[in-house]
Amino acid sequence: MKLLYFADLHGDYPRCEYSLELIKKHKPDIVVNGGDLLSINGEPFIEQPKFIKWFGKQLEASGINIPYLFIPGNDDLKAHLPLLNEIENKKLIINISGKKTRIGDYEFIGYSYIPDFSYMLKDWRKLDDKNNNKLRQEVQPVISAPGGYKPIDNLEEFMRNQPTIKQDLDRLPAPSDYSKTVYVMHCPPAGTDLDLATDGTHAGSRAIHKFIDNKQPLLTLHGHIHESPLITGKHCIRINNTVSMHSGQQAFLLFDLEAIEDSLEVIPYNV
Numbered sequence: 675m676k677l678l679y680f681a682d683l684h685g686d687y688p689r690c691e692y693s694l695e696l697i698k699k700h701k702p703d704i705v706v707n708g709g710d711l712l713s714i715n716g717e718p719f720i721e722q723p724k725f726i727k728w729f730g731k732q733l734e735a736s737g738i739n740i741p742y743l744f745i746p747g748n749d750d751l752k753a754h755l756p757l758l759n760e761i762e763n764k765k766l767i768i769n770i771s772g773k774k775t776r777i778g779d780y781e782f783i784g785y786s787y788i789p790d791f792s793y794m795l796k797d798w799r800k801l802d803d804k805n806n807n808k809l810r811q812e813v814q815p816v817i818s819a820p821g822g823y824k825p826i827d828n829l830e831e832f833m834r835n836q837p838t839i840k841q842d843l844d845r846l847p848a849p850s851d852y853s854k855t856v857y858v859m860h861c862p863p864a865g866t867d868l869d870l871a872t873d874g875t876h877a878g879s880r881a882i883h884k885f886i887d888n889k890q891p892l893l894t895l896h897g898h899i900h901e902s903p904l905i906t907g908k909h910c911i912r913i914n915n916t917v918s919m920h921s922g923q924q925a926f927l928l929f930d931l932e933a934i935e936d937s938l939e940v941i942p943y944n945v
């Protein structure tokens with residue numbers, strides 16, 4: 675079963691068009707878009723809805739008739755989820771965030787949240803685990819709501835009132851067979867070749883790394899730390915029996931689920 679994976683399109687119209695061209699050219703059985711479809715720059719309450727509507731029209735016009743799995747990433751405002759639902763209602767995408775979907779012999783489970791850091795938008799941010807250090811915040815934290823941002827008065831309380839990423843992962847729908855399960859998680863596992871940031875820190879999730887270590891699914895697909903594959907030269911690593919991948923923004927990953935590493939084709943894209 676052939677799969678095309680990419681993430682972090684970030685409202686880039688040409689790159690999104692290119693992804694559709696690749697689907698037509700390579701005819702995968704499944705497409706997986708690992709989140710951050712939209713750009714946080716500019717006016718997200720104008721630009722993001724505009725992009726979502728355009729994206730829906732492109733999908734419709736393309737006539738692509740295969741499962742297009744999607745999860746929101748940390749920059750995809752929750753306020754715009756109803757617009758994404760409209761595309762999903764037309765059966766153009768399947769949002770698997772927090773859900774399980776079976777396609778053929780495989781099950782796909784999505785997870786959008788990333789560990790908190792000092793950025794403004796907290797829609798998709800949670801504490802990684804109970805060992806999270808004191809929160810650092812340099813700008814007014816907000817969540818998105820219809821029509822605009824809403825300030826968070828007490829970030830500490832906001833974060834502590836939500837389950838941690840570790841707790842969330844324990845509560846995700848359980849697969850029937852981990853060795854036939856693909857997790858699509860926007861955030862990469864911490865301390866690996868998939869989560870290295872420009873400043874030399876590993877910015878992934880400890881909880882996600884532990885989860886992969888413990889459960890050993892067939893495959894995990896990540897994005898988020900765009901530069902990591904450029905710094906480490908790695909799109910694909912192994913965590914024991916699990917293959918974990920990160921497309922970065924400079925590549926699309928095409929492979930067969932029956933022989934992931936042997937069949938992997940890295941299709942470059944110049945950002």
Ligand SMILES: [Zn+2]
Nearest residue numbers: 710747748898
């Ligand atoms: Zn991201």
